[in-house]
Amino acid sequence: MNKAKGMRGIKSAGCKKQLWIGIGISIFLLYILFRKVNIRQLLAAFTEMDYRYLLAAMTVTFAGYYLRAVRWKYLLIPIKKTAMRNLFPATIIGYMANNILPARLGEFVRAFVLGDKEQIDKSAVFATLVLDRLLDGLSVLVLLVITLFTIKLPTGMEGVQKSLEYGGYVSLVACLFLATFLAVIKINMSWVLLFIGRLLKPLPQRFAGKVLPLLGSFIEGIRFSSRPLHIMALFVTSTVTWAMAVWTVDLTLHAFGIALPITAVMFVLIFLVIAVVVPASPGSVGTYHFACVYALMVFNLPKEKALSVALVVHAINFFPVIFLGLYYLVRDRISLLDVKAESIPQGPHID
Numbered sequence: 001m002n003k004a005k006g007m008r009g010i011k012s013a014g015c016k017k018q019l020w021i022g023i024g025i026s027i028f029l030l031y032i033l034f035r036k037v038n039i040r041q042l043l044a045a046f047t048e049m050d051y052r053y054l055l056a057a058m059t060v061t062f063a064g065y066y067l068r069a070v071r072w073k074y075l076l077i078p079i080k081k082t083a084m085r086n087l088f089p090a091t092i093i094g095y096m097a098n099n100i101l102p103a104r105l106g107e108f109v110r111a112f113v114l115g116d117k118e119q120i121d122k123s124a125v126f127a128t129l130v131l132d133r134l135l136d137g138l139s140v141l142v143l144l145v146i147t148l149f150t151i152k153l154p155t156g157m158e159g160v161q162k163s164l165e166y167g168g169y170v171s172l173v174a175c176l177f178l179a180t181f182l183a184v185i186k187i188n189m190s191w192v193l194l195f196i197g198r199l200l201k202p203l204p205q206r207f208a209g210k211v212l213p214l215l216g217s218f219i220e221g222i223r224f225s226s227r228p229l230h231i232m233a234l235f236v237t238s239t240v241t242w243a244m245a246v247w248t249v250d251l252t253l254h255a256f257g258i259a260l261p262i263t264a265v266m267f268v269l270i271f272l273v274i275a276v277v278v279p280a281s282p283g284s285v286g287t288y289h290f291a292c293v294y295a296l297m298v299f300n301l302p303k304e305k306a307l308s309v310a311l312v313v314h315a316i317n318f319f320p321v322i323f324l325g326l327y328y329l330v331r332d333r334i335s336l337l338d339v340k341a342e343s344i345p346q347g348p349h350i351d
Contacts, residue, residue, distance in 0.1 A: 019102035022279045026286030033289055038304050045256060045308035053255035057248045057316050064244040065091055065321065071135070071237035075128040077225045082118050089328040090114035096325025097336065099283045099318050107133075112339050117332075131224060134182060135234065139242045140273055141175035143266055144168070151263040154300055245269055252313050256305065264299055271295035272313070288314050 069087040076082050094110025101109070107129050115122035148168030153161045184191050200207075225231070249272070250265045260268075275291035276284050292310035297303060329336055 016102075018279065019281075022102065023281045025279055026281040029280075029286035029290040033286075033293060033307060033310075037307060041302070041304035042308055045305045046312075048257065049255050049312070050257070051255070053251045054312065054316065057251040057255070058320055060244050060248050060251065061316060061320065062324075064241050064248070065095065067237050067241045067244070068132075071234060071241065072128065072132060074230050074233045074237070075131055075224055076120075076125070077230060079124050079128070080118060080120055082114070082120075086114060086117040089332065090117065092321055093325045093328050093334070093336075096322050096329075097339075099322050101336075102282055109336070109339050113334065131182075134178065135238050138175065138178050138182065139238045140270070141171055141178060143242060143246075144171040144270055145175055147263055147266040147270060151267055152261070153298065157298070160298075248316065249313060252309060252316060255312070256309055258301065258305075258309070260299060267298070268292060268295040283314075283318050285314075 066088060069084060069091040072091065073082055073084065073087055076087075090110055090113040093113050094106040096106070097109040098104050098106030108126065111122050111126040111129055114120070115125045145168055148164045148171060151161075151164065153164070181192075224234070246262070246265055246269055249269050250260075250262070253260060253265065271291040271294070272288060275287040278284075278287045280287040289307065289310040292313055293303065293306040296306035296309060301309075328334075
């Protein structure tokens with residue numbers, strides 16, 4: 001028991017340290033963004049908005065979350081046929097938790113909520129979320145490859161354009177590597193374990209002896225259906241989900257009277273995806289806005305207008321899911337603090 005309490009204390013301290021580092025980064029970036037900004041021009045951009053586009057953007061955003069829940073349903077098929085009435089609320093609660101809790105604990109919360117509702121082993125549910133993130137990673141890499149090879153930057157940025165093309169080749173290699181990794185997991189997991197074992201060989205045997213069995217049991221939990229219809233469903237839902245993410249950004253830009261080529265919108269979205277990964281305060285405050293502003297300024301948008309767009313894009317993608325997630329918590333009488341306490345100490349094996 002003392003050992004468990006010690007581990008709990010270490011993990012809690014680690015989370016707090018990461019939280020304060022993230023808050024510091026967020027404050028610093030917000031300072032950079034708002035210094036020397038003409039507040040009148042910033043507010044003027046809001047008065048010119050067409051709110052019909054914002055309503056459409058929020059509708060598309062929620063449709064994207066629903067499709068994520070559908071994709072998750074197909075990832076869970078080897079374990080259990082799950083109901084959308086449980087999948088969608090668990091998805092929303094998980095993303096809400098990501099927005100308000102540090103260290104992206106929403107993945108653990110999401111696994112815990114669905115595992116509890118469907119009476120499934122929570123470590124198995126979490127394994128499907130690892131595969132869910134791998135599919136997202138593959139989708140983003142494909143989006144990145146398409147964007148970097150097709151985007152046309154404004155005149156005077158030929159050097160940056162060339163660098164983006166080189167980045168496209170690197171992204172293509174990464175995309176092929178991840179696709180191969182997913183295929184190998186499906187075909188023969190023992191090859192993956194053998195490869196990891198060779199990578200760990202130079203490390204102390206005591207360390208490798210502990211890590212390899214842990215990775216083995218975890219990778220074996222990552223399974224997905226071999227039925228062509230199910231694989232096609234994963235492909236379609238992933239493609240449409242990310243198409244909707246692009247569409248949300250595009251609709252928000254149109255609300256401000258900004259019309260950019262679709263490749264430019266994809267370029268902005270990629271910056272936003274990277275911003276979510278960078279350490280920041282809960283909700284990616286600061287990093288998200290910084291990425292959006294400087295991605296838009298590449299296309300010669302004034303800083304004030306780019307910042308107003310960034311504030312609205314962030315609000316659309318974060319606040320509605322928080323409110324709906326809180327509704328589901330109250331409706332289903334779920335305590336987020338209890339779920340968090342159950343999730344943090346145990347890592348991936350959260351049952």
